[in-house]
Amino acid sequence: MTQVITPLMSSETGILIGLLAPLLVGLVTPLLAVRSLWRDAAGPLGAVVTFVAALHVAGAVLAGETPRLVLLEFADGLRFEFAVTPLGAVFGLVASGLWIAAGLFSVGYMRGNHEKHQTRFAAFYAVAVHAALAIAWSGNLLVLFVFYEILTFSTFPLVTHKESKAARDAGRLYMSILVGTSVVLLLPAVIYVWVKTGTLDFVPGGILAGYVAPEVVPWLLACFAFGTGKAALMPFHRWLPAAMVAPTPVSALLHAVAVVKAGVFTMLTVIVYVFGIDFLAESSGSDWLVWLASFTILASSFVAISKDDLKARLAYSTISQLSYIVLGAAIATSIAAQGAALHIVMHAAGKITLFFCAGAIYVRAHLTKISELDGQGREMPLVFIAFFLGALSIIGIPPLGGSWSKFYLMLGAMERDLVLVLAVLGLSSLLNIYYLLEPVQRAFFRPKTRQVEVTSQPLTVIPPVATAILSVLLFFFVDQIDALAKLVAG
Amino acid sequence: MSIYTLFNNLPALLVVVPLLLSPIATLIPSGRLAWVIALLGTGVSVIAAMLLCSVTASGIRITYFLGNWPPPWGIEFVVDGATSLTAMVMATLAFLATLFAGRALAAEIAAKDVGKAYAAWLLACGGLYGLVMTADAFNLFVFLEISALASVILIALGAGQDRRALIAAYNYLVIGAVGATFYVIGVGFIYAVTGSLNMADLAQRIPDVEAGSIIYVGFGFMVAGMLVKAAVFPVHIWLPAAYSYAPAAVSTLLAAIATKAAIYVLARIIFTVFGGVPEVTALALEWVVVPLSIAGIFLGTIMAIYERDLKKMLAFSSIAQIGYITLGMGIATGAGIAAGFIHIGNHALIKGGLFMAVGGIFLATGARVSVDSMAGIGRKMPVTAAAFLICGLSLIGLPLTAGFISKLYLVRALLDNDNLLIVGLVLASSALSVVYLWKIVEVMWVRSARVDAMEISERPALYIPLWLVAISNIWLGLDAGWLVGAAEAAAASLLGAGG
Numbered sequence: 001m002t003q004v005i006t007p008l009m010s011s012e013t014g015i016l017i018g019l020l021a022p023l024l025v026g027l028v029t030p031l032l033a034v035r036s037l038w039r040d041a042a043g044p045l046g047a048v049v050t051f052v053a054a055l056h057v058a059g060a061v062l063a064g065e066t067p068r069l070v071l072l073e074f075a076d077g078l079r080f081e082f083a084v085t086p087l088g089a090v091f092g093l094v095a096s097g098l099w100i101a102a103g104l105f106s107v108g109y110m111r112g113n114h115e116k117h118q119t120r121f122a123a124f125y126a127v128a129v130h131a132a133l134a135i136a137w138s139g140n141l142l143v144l145f146v147f148y149e150i151l152t153f154s155t156f157p158l159v160t161h162k163e164s165k166a167a168r169d170a171g172r173l174y175m176s177i178l179v180g181t182s183v184v185l186l187l188p189a190v191i192y193v194w195v196k197t198g199t200l201d202f203v204p205g206g207i208l209a210g211y212v213a214p215e216v217v218p219w220l221l222a223c224f225a226f227g228t229g230k231a232a233l234m235p236f237h238r239w240l241p242a243a244m245v246a247p248t249p250v251s252a253l254l255h256a257v258a259v260v261k262a263g264v265f266t267m268l269t270v271i272v273y274v275f276g277i278d279f280l281a282e283s284s285g286s287d288w289l290v291w292l293a294s295f296t297i298l299a300s301s302f303v304a305i306s307k308d309d310l311k312a313r314l315a316y317s318t319i320s321q322l323s324y325i326v327l328g329a330a331i332a333t334s335i336a337a338q339g340a341a342l343h344i345v346m347h348a349a350g351k352i353t354l355f356f357c358a359g360a361i362y363v364r365a366h367l368t369k370i371s372e373l374d375g376q377g378r379e380m381p382l383v384f385i386a387f388f389l390g391a392l393s394i395i396g397i398p399p400l401g402g403s404w405s406k407f408y409l410m411l412g413a414m415e416r417d418l419v420l421v422l423a424v425l426g427l428s429s430l431l432n433i434y435y436l437l438e439p440v441q442r443a444f445f446r447p448k449t450r451q452v453e454v455t456s457q458p459l460t461v462i463p464p465v466a467t468a469i470l471s472v473l474l475f476f477f478v479d480q481i482d483a484l485a486k487l488v489a490g
Numbered sequence: 491m492s493i494y495t496l497f498n499n500l501p502a503l504l505v506v507v508p509l510l511l512s513p514i515a516t517l518i519p520s521g522r523l524a525w526v527i528a529l530l531g532t533g534v535s536v537i538a539a540m541l542l543c544s545v546t547a548s549g550i551r552i553t554y555f556l557g558n559w560p561p562p563w564g565i566e567f568v569v570d571g572a573t574s575l576t577a578m579v580m581a582t583l584a585f586l587a588t589l590f591a592g593r594a595l596a597a598e599i600a601a602k603d604v605g606k607a608y609a610a611w612l613l614a615c616g617g618l619y620g621l622v623m624t625a626d627a628f629n630l631f632v633f634l635e636i637s638a639l640a641s642v643i644l645i646a647l648g649a650g651q652d653r654r655a656l657i658a659a660y661n662y663l664v665i666g667a668v669g670a671t672f673y674v675i676g677v678g679f680i681y682a683v684t685g686s687l688n689m690a691d692l693a694q695r696i697p698d699v700e701a702g703s704i705i706y707v708g709f710g711f712m713v714a715g716m717l718v719k720a721a722v723f724p725v726h727i728w729l730p731a732a733y734s735y736a737p738a739a740v741s742t743l744l745a746a747i748a749t750k751a752a753i754y755v756l757a758r759i760i761f762t763v764f765g766g767v768p769e770v771t772a773l774a775l776e777w778v779v780v781p782l783s784i785a786g787i788f789l790g791t792i793m794a795i796y797e798r799d800l801k802k803m804l805a806f807s808s809i810a811q812i813g814y815i816t817l818g819m820g821i822a823t824g825a826g827i828a829a830g831f832i833h834i835g836n837h838a839l840i841k842g843g844l845f846m847a848v849g850g851i852f853l854a855t856g857a858r859v860s861v862d863s864m865a866g867i868g869r870k871m872p873v874t875a876a877a878f879l880i881c882g883l884s885l886i887g888l889p890l891t892a893g894f895i896s897k898l899y900l901v902r903a904l905l906d907n908d909n910l911l912i913v914g915l916v917l918a919s920s921a922l923s924v925v926y927l928w929k930i931v932e933v934m935w936v937r938s939a940r941v942d943a944m945e946i947s948e949r950p951a952l953y954i955p956l957w958l959v960a961i962s963n964i965w966l967g968l969d970a971g972w973l974v975g976a977a978e979a980a981a982a983s984l985l986g987a988g989g
Contacts, residue, residue, distance in 0.1 A: 072968065072969065073971065074895075074968070074969075074970055074971070080968070142889075145889060146889035146890055146894075147889075149888055149889050150888075150889070150890070153883070153888065157935070160932075160936050163936050163937075163938075167936075168932060168936055171932065171936070172928075172932075175924065175928055176924070176925070179886075179921065179924050180921045180924070183887070183917055183920055183921040183924075184914070184917045184918055184920075184921050187897070187901065187917060188901055188905070188913050188914070188917055191898065191901045191902050191905055192905055194902065195902055195905045195906055
């Protein structure tokens with residue numbers, strides 16, 4: 001091996017910086033409470049640093065390395081270790097990159113809305129991002145589980161931010177589903193893997209083959225699938241609409257990107273690196289999951305149609321889209337896994353745009369219902385154009401990024417002759433068109449029904465426009481990410 | 491005097507120093523000075539326990555003849571991995587509780603009683619250490635009575651704040667006496683057929699005894715007595731009132747160490763004394779200890795969920811947590827017993843810290859702490875509330891805390907045995923424990939303080955012991971290697987001594 005260039009930092013330092021930067025932001029924010037300008041600058045600055053670190057780590061992964069950082073040994077050969085898989089590199093890029101936009105948006109939203117406790121909010125926001133990155137780069141199942149729980153607990157103060165009764169109730173539902181499923185199902189599944197195989201490391205091709213009998217596989221997979229409540233697989237999806245009571249920056253970054261993607265990331269990681277796609281396909285252990293994911297895709301789409309509250313509709317749309325990723329994992333072919341990995345990126349960019357827009361509409365005009373949006377397009381043209389692009393990407397129409405992931409998912413379904421799944425994907429796209437484009441259609445083509453005073457809040461408009469453009473760019477410049485996604489399935 | 495002579499006297503020092511300092515404490519008029527003496531007594535015990543640990547870590551088994559009378563006539567202390575680990579956990583927590591008592595106890599009881607309180611305190615500690623160290627079945631009964639009577643005094647001291655402490659102390663006295671009597675009846679049966687009281691000696695003689703039914707009866711009485719002392723469901727009824735009406739410092743001490751000694755003795759009886767007759771012990775483990783543990787885990791948790799008084803809630807939670815420990819020991823594999831020992835240490839830290847925090851809040855508010863009176867405490871007393879949160883997260887077993895390590899090893903031991911159903915039950919109850927704990931967290935931070943609670947302020951004097959415990963909860967969650975290793979060695983020495 002020859003050293004090609006002396007890099008700016010080793011990939012180990014990259015991991016360290018990427019993990020420490022958000023944590024540091026979380027820790028210094030309370031100290032900067034009196035200087036609100038510095039406090040608010042800390043988030044976006046930390047986001048840029050984290051993103052650069054994540055780019056560096058992803059570059060190393062693309063070059064064929066496995067960046068690794070061992071912190072300490074718990075006990076008995078259980079290492080507290082970070083080791084970046086291609087999938088982890090992708091998720092790390094998504095979480096840190098979108099944090100830049102969300103950090104800016106968050107400042108605009110919280111200030112424009114005159115929210116209370118902005119310091120506490122900013123601190124826990126950064127800690128949650130830290131936990132998401134730690135999940136992305138975790139080196140084994142135990143570390144992943146550790147930060148999975150920390151992510152739940154660190155987002156609780158954000159969900160209950162308003163301290164109202166509705167917020168408290170939502171917080172209870174949030175905690176009980178996420179903590180309950182993870183403790184009762186995910187933890188024993190993790191320990192079962194540990195007892196049976198003696199390791200918890202992520203190994204390409206999986207670790208279970210030869211240790212676990214094929215008839216156990218569906219049950220073990222069920223423990224993982226339902227234990228990962230963050231993936232919002234029905235019937236454990238209720239926490240996500242409930243969490244919409246949080247301020248929109250939380251819904252945007254955490255409940256459209258970091259938290260929910262941590263869930264599907266866990267599913268995908270477990271299927272690819274613990275079960276192994278081939279072992280899963282041979283044992284047909286994931287067939288039931290294909291149908292449950294399909295059911296979730298359609299059922300939550302129908303619920304979404306019935307919701308007039310914009311954020312609630314987006315939440316159900318998220319539940320539907322998350323199941324695309326679970327579906328890709330459950331189909332258990334390398335193309336489908338590649339599609340699932342890509343969909344983490346594409347859906348993140350699209351959905352965060354939609355939430356940014358919902359937040360911008362709320363801050364600027366104080367509208368929350370879709371039926372109130374009639375004719376508002378002319379008041380806020382940029383916001384609704386951004387919404388339009390984000391929606392198109394989620395529907396999967398070229399030239400937007402979302403078309404790639406749907407394409408791969410369909411190819412994967414074809415490979416396994418799952419014609420019904422193809423029909424589900426097609427029908428879902430039609431439903432998406434209906435319920436995601438309705439707000440845009442109302443805003444631009446319906447006469448105005450109510451006069452509202454629209455204030456100017458540039459920091460809430462720039463981020464959605466930027467992520468909408470990102471969604472377009474992701475169609476044309478997909479090759480690097482596609483290369484990473486291809487590495488996922490080996 | 492060689493260094494070995496010193497080590498060989500350590501087992502006695504650990505027990506005798508607190509016992510000897512106790513009468514001195516009664517003679518001292520100044521409460522402050524009595525506290526210093528209590529610190530000295532518990533401090534010496536910590537050092538002795540640590541030294542014992544370092545000796546047994548290298549696999550040495552220490553035997554010590556009190557007054558140089560060899561067994562089976564004299565009383566023998568035996569220290570192996572299991573003894574030293576339990577003694578170490580208890581001594582450390584007792585020392586921290588003493589540190590906490592400095593301000594807390596003086597604030598709750600009359601000044602003239604403080605010296606006597608520390609005398610009872612030292613007696614209780616010495617008695618509990620004696621329980622763990624002794625290798626003589628009858629001498630164990632003596633220590634049992636010493637610690638029980640001293641604990642009764644300590645609980646009754648709560649009467650200055652709440653008269654119900656007297657009833658709690660009386661109940662503890664009566665039920666504790668029943669437990670101790672059961673134990674001594676069992677010892678009588680066994681003595682009648684073996685003619686010995688020394689545990690190692692008994693372990694050798696019991697398998698050869700012809701009258702098998704007497705062994706069953708004796709074993710049954712001994713185990714039943716110890717189940718009462720360990721507050722295993724459903725013979726736990728003395729515990730909630732005793733813990734909740736005692737003064738804050740006493741609750742901390744008792745919650746951290748009292749039942750641990752009884753659990754240790756239970757394990758000794760089952761795995762060492764009766765280790766040679768597995769057909770007898772398996773019966774008790776499978777049909778009594780494991781089912782009762784699971785019932786205790788569930789009912790303790792459910793009662794905690796419905797309890798509004800905070801100290802009682804923690805006491806009910808203790809019953810559930812004791813269930814985890816006895817469940818681990820009950821499955822009787824090396825991994826299971828090790829998981830039990832891990833949780834002996836971790837639960838002492840968790841409950842000690844929680845009772846300290848609630849004690850601090852009680853001293854600040856001046857009223858019994860209920861769920862409602864915790865409203866807004868997160869902002870009024872941030873340092874205490876943060877420590878409560880850390881210990882609470884450890885209680886529910888959040889990763890990176892000591893409680894997670896306990897859960898991890900317990901579930902692993904159960905899965906090793908393919909006890910899938912029990913795993914499900916354990917984890918379901920563990921998820922339920924989030925309910926009562928998180929209710930408090932929500933009240934502390936998400937609800938605003940009551941109007942009459944405006945003058946509440948922090949009690950910095952209590953920070954040091956509280957945060958030592960809180961930090962240990964995180965430290966043992968990150969670096970569990972030492973505790974896990976010691977617990978595995980403890981399990982090995984328990985099983986090895988019997989087999």
